[in-house]
Amino acid sequence: MLNSLLNIQNLSINFATDRGIIKALSDISFSVNKNEIVAIVGESGSGKSVTSLSILQLLPSSVTKYESGEILFSEDGINEINILTCSNQQIQQIRGKKIAMIFQEPMTSLNPVFTCGNQVTESILQHHSISKEIAKKTAIEWFKKVDLPDAEKMFDKYPHELSGGQKQRVMIAMAMCCKPQLLICDEPTTALDVTVQKSILNLIKNLQQETGMGVIFITHDLGVVSEIAHKVVVMYKGRIVETGTNKQIFHQPKHTYTKALLACRPAQYDKGTRLPTVHDIIKNISSEDEKKQQSSFSYKKNEKDIVAIVDQITVQFPKSKNILGKTLSYNKAVDHVSLTVYRNETLGIVGESGCGKTTLGRTILQLIPTNEGRILFPEFDIKKDKKNFRKNAQIIFQDPYSSLNPKIKIGDTILEVLNVHHILHSKTERIQKVKELLEKVGLEANHYHRYPHEFSGGQRQRIVIARALALSPAFIVCDESVAALDVSVQAQVLNLLNDLKEEFNFTILFISHDLSVVKYFCDRIIVMQNGKIVEEGTADEVYHHPQNSYTQNLIAAIPQIK
Structure with missing residues (x-):
C-alpha cells in the first residue's frame, strides 16, 4: 500500500492462563499510513x-499465542518486514527509534531511582552515536517542547518530584526524542488536565505534520478523537466493529456499539440525570424516565450538615537545600485554603497539574500534615480515634496499578480491608461481600482469584473503587478516579457512586481535570491555581458563567466533538 507504515492483517491473539484460553484479539485488520493519525477507541x-x-512485541511471551495474522512494518512504503517473525535484535532496533510508544501510566513507567533527564538521555544514546553533552542538550530541548517548566532544573529532578501531568510529559519527550516514524500513544492524555491535554494534542499534531510520521492514538475520550484523528478504528470485545474517517464515525456511525459510545458521554447530560451505559443503549432497556431518574444531590447549608471544615491551611514542600541538607526555600502546594464540605454533596476540585488539588485532598484525609491552619471533622475526633476515621474516610487514588499489590489476588486485597475492620462475622461472608462488590463495579465474581496485571487500566481502577467502597464510608475523596476509564465504564462508575451516595448519604470530594464530568457530577466546584482557590460556586455557575479568566481558559480548552 502506497505510503503505508503499518499493516495489521487478520491478527488473532490468545492468552493461555490457568483458567483456560482467553481470546484477546479476533481477526483484526487495519493500516496506518505516513502523515496519518489513526485513533483506536473502545471500552x-x-x-x-x-x-x-503486540506491535512492539511487548506482550508476555510465556502466555501469548499469536493464532494468525501479520504485523507488517515498512520504512519506505515498499519493503515490508513482519514484526512477528523478527529476531530480538531486530525488534530492539525498531523499538524507540522507528516505532516509539507512550504508555498510559507514567507513574509506573519511569524509574524512580534515576533522574528524568538521565532516562531521556539514555533513550537518545541507545539509538544515536553522540556525546553525553549533546544528548543532554537534546533532552532539555525536548523538555521545553513538551512545555515542562524550568527544563534545565527538570533534567535533574526525580519522578516523585513531579506532578502526574509533568511525569507524562517526560514520557512524551522520551518517546519523541528519537523522531520515530510511527508513534503509538496509549491513553497519553488521560491523566492530564484540559489545558495541558490541549497543548500535548497540539504538540503531537504539529510534530506529525512536521515529520510526516504516522500515529496510533489509543483513547476512550471521544472529544480527543474528534480533535486529533484522521481515521477511527472502533473495537469491541477483541474485534474491530467499525472503521471510518473522523467525519463518518462521529456524524454517520453505522454500528450499534459506535452509536452507544457516542450516546453515553457525560457532557450530553444535566446534573442528576442518570447516565445510560453502552449496555443500556445496545440492549435498548433504558427509557426516558430511567434516564431522567434523579439522584439525591441536594444539601442544606447549616451547621448540622457540615462534614468537614478546612480553615486557612498551608502545605509546603522543600524546594531547595544547601550542601548540608538544610532547606533553603519551600514550594507552597496549598496556600491558605479555606472551604466547607457539606453532608451528601459532591464537591468538585479542578485545576491544572500541580495546582495543589491532589495535595489538598490528601491533606484533608490526614495523609499529609499541614504547616498552617486546621482541619475539623465535627463527627470524628481525628486524634483520639484514627481507626474509626480511616474507616469512614476513604480515598480512590489516580493510579490504580500503584495502589494494588501485584503479588496479591485482587479478591484478597479487598478482603484484607474487611478483615482489618472486622466487617461481618465469618470469612465466608466476607468473601461473598467481596464478590458482590466486584459485580457492583462492573467486574465478575470469578475475577476474585486474578492478579492486577491480568486486568486493563480501567478494570484495575474499578477494583480500587470496590476496595474503597467495602467499608461503606461516610466521606470519599476521588482523586481522578474516573480519568482512566472509557466513557461507558465511566458512566457505570458515576452511576454507581450516585446510587451509593443516595442510599448511604455519604459525601464525595471529587478531584478531576475533566470539567465536563465535574459539571455533570458535582453540586459545587472549586477551581484551584498555584495552590490557591480562584473561584467557587455551584456547578452551573462556574461552568456557564465563570468569573475568573483562569476558569474561562480551562473551559475553553475542553475538547469538543465537531
Whole structure:
C-alpha cells in the first residue's frame, strides 16, 4: 500500500492462563499510513492496548499465542518486514527509534531511582552515536517542547518530584526524542488536565505534520478523537466493529456499539440525570424516565450538615537545600485554603497539574500534615480515634496499578480491608461481600482469584473503587478516579457512586481535570491555581458563567466533538 507504515492483517491473539484460553484479539485488520493519525477507541478490555503492545512485541511471551495474522512494518512504503517473525535484535532496533510508544501510566513507567533527564538521555544514546553533552542538550530541548517548566532544573529532578501531568510529559519527550516514524500513544492524555491535554494534542499534531510520521492514538475520550484523528478504528470485545474517517464515525456511525459510545458521554447530560451505559443503549432497556431518574444531590447549608471544615491551611514542600541538607526555600502546594464540605454533596476540585488539588485532598484525609491552619471533622475526633476515621474516610487514588499489590489476588486485597475492620462475622461472608462488590463495579465474581496485571487500566481502577467502597464510608475523596476509564465504564462508575451516595448519604470530594464530568457530577466546584482557590460556586455557575479568566481558559480548552 502506497505510503503505508503499518499493516495489521487478520491478527488473532490468545492468552493461555490457568483458567483456560482467553481470546484477546479476533481477526483484526487495519493500516496506518505516513502523515496519518489513526485513533483506536473502545471500552476497557476491548483489545486496544493488546493491539498496541503486540506491535512492539511487548506482550508476555510465556502466555501469548499469536493464532494468525501479520504485523507488517515498512520504512519506505515498499519493503515490508513482519514484526512477528523478527529476531530480538531486530525488534530492539525498531523499538524507540522507528516505532516509539507512550504508555498510559507514567507513574509506573519511569524509574524512580534515576533522574528524568538521565532516562531521556539514555533513550537518545541507545539509538544515536553522540556525546553525553549533546544528548543532554537534546533532552532539555525536548523538555521545553513538551512545555515542562524550568527544563534545565527538570533534567535533574526525580519522578516523585513531579506532578502526574509533568511525569507524562517526560514520557512524551522520551518517546519523541528519537523522531520515530510511527508513534503509538496509549491513553497519553488521560491523566492530564484540559489545558495541558490541549497543548500535548497540539504538540503531537504539529510534530506529525512536521515529520510526516504516522500515529496510533489509543483513547476512550471521544472529544480527543474528534480533535486529533484522521481515521477511527472502533473495537469491541477483541474485534474491530467499525472503521471510518473522523467525519463518518462521529456524524454517520453505522454500528450499534459506535452509536452507544457516542450516546453515553457525560457532557450530553444535566446534573442528576442518570447516565445510560453502552449496555443500556445496545440492549435498548433504558427509557426516558430511567434516564431522567434523579439522584439525591441536594444539601442544606447549616451547621448540622457540615462534614468537614478546612480553615486557612498551608502545605509546603522543600524546594531547595544547601550542601548540608538544610532547606533553603519551600514550594507552597496549598496556600491558605479555606472551604466547607457539606453532608451528601459532591464537591468538585479542578485545576491544572500541580495546582495543589491532589495535595489538598490528601491533606484533608490526614495523609499529609499541614504547616498552617486546621482541619475539623465535627463527627470524628481525628486524634483520639484514627481507626474509626480511616474507616469512614476513604480515598480512590489516580493510579490504580500503584495502589494494588501485584503479588496479591485482587479478591484478597479487598478482603484484607474487611478483615482489618472486622466487617461481618465469618470469612465466608466476607468473601461473598467481596464478590458482590466486584459485580457492583462492573467486574465478575470469578475475577476474585486474578492478579492486577491480568486486568486493563480501567478494570484495575474499578477494583480500587470496590476496595474503597467495602467499608461503606461516610466521606470519599476521588482523586481522578474516573480519568482512566472509557466513557461507558465511566458512566457505570458515576452511576454507581450516585446510587451509593443516595442510599448511604455519604459525601464525595471529587478531584478531576475533566470539567465536563465535574459539571455533570458535582453540586459545587472549586477551581484551584498555584495552590490557591480562584473561584467557587455551584456547578452551573462556574461552568456557564465563570468569573475568573483562569476558569474561562480551562473551559475553553475542553475538547469538543465537531
